Amino acid sequence: MEKNNVTKMSTRLIGPKTVFTILLALLIGLFLFQSITIIQAGHRGVVLQLGAVQPQVFDEGLHFKMPFIQSVIPMEVRVQKSETSQTSASRDLxxxxxxxAVNHHLDGQNVNKLYQQVGMDYAARIVDPAIAEALKAVTAQYTAEELVSKRSEVSTKVKEVLKQKLSVYHIVLDEINIREFKFSEEFDRAIEAKQVAEQQALKSKLDLERIKIEKEQEITRAQAQAEALRLQKQEVTPELIQLRQIEAQLEAIRRWDGKLPNVTGGATPFINVENK
Structure with missing residues (x-):
């Protein structure tokens, strides 16, 4: 009897009004949940109203939207990297x-226009084709050797062309980095042979310059010696010769030991005056 009474009381408590209250609370909760959207850091929100793109763009943070009528598509505006390898032809064919490698990001104020014109697959539809077209347009202006020797200039031109192409779709170009140029094996061998020939020519030129310098040094030394001899001859006078003769005689007297020679170099020999 007690159990039946409890069951009857519980049934009376959970009446139509209670069910309606619960349903109303659930609907209000769902309404509030659908009215709130949160845009994460590094993203912007594209607002769609019944499928139509709206001019307003949600920044990072909490936002309110019309439930069941508006939806929000988050789009990343952080710097993104696209790396690709493209084949093109130089000016000398x-x-x-x-x-x-290309770094780029979306213009946060115009992501709604990009979404409307292109969609989420903008990298494959816009970025990659623009990179290929910019590379082909610029490399066609240079020979293969110039692409290597003027790499920074080529990179600057590619950046300028690519920047213009991406800006049409509200994509901002940050930086590009040309990692490498690869040519055919025949061209690589030709470049190597040319470098060897240039090195040999440079070595020969340096050798010729060295020989020329050594020859000029020898001529300079010979000229200096000749000039010294000429000056010495100009300084030789009869008085100087007589003085040198007197100096030689004095030196001979200084060295004489007091003995006369037995035989002289002349025709008349000396007589030996020594006592026997």
Missing amino acids: QTVATTI
Whole structure:
């Protein structure tokens, strides 16, 4: 009897009003949940109203939207990297394989226009084709050797062309990095042979310059010696010769030991005056 009474009381408590209250609370909760959206850091929100793109763009943080009518598509505006390898032709018709890395990001104020015009697959539809077209347009202006020797200039031009192409779709170009140029094996061998020839020519030129310098040094030394001899001859006078003779005689007297020679170099020999 007691159990039946408890069951009857519980049934009376959970009446139509209670059920309606619960349903109303659930609907209000769902309404509030659908009215709130949170945009994460590094993203912007594209607002769609019944499928139509709206002019307003949500920044990072908490936002309110019309439940069941509006939806929000988050789009990343952080710097993104696209790396690709493209094949093109140089001005001298050499095949060039270029590996390039491109950093870019979306214009946060115009992500709604990008979404409306292109969609989420903008990297494959816009960025990659623009990179290929910019590379082909610029590499065609240079020979294969110039692509290597003027690499910084080529990189600057590619950046300028690519920046213009991406800006049409509200994509901002940050930086590019041309990692390498690859050519055919025949061209690589030709470049290597040319470098060897240039090195040999430079060595020969340096050898010729060295020989020329050594010859000039020898001529300079010979001229100096000749000039010294000429000056010495100018200084020789009869008085100087007589003085040198007197000096030689004095030196001979200084060295004489007091003995006369037995035989002289002349025709008349000396007589030995020594006592026997």
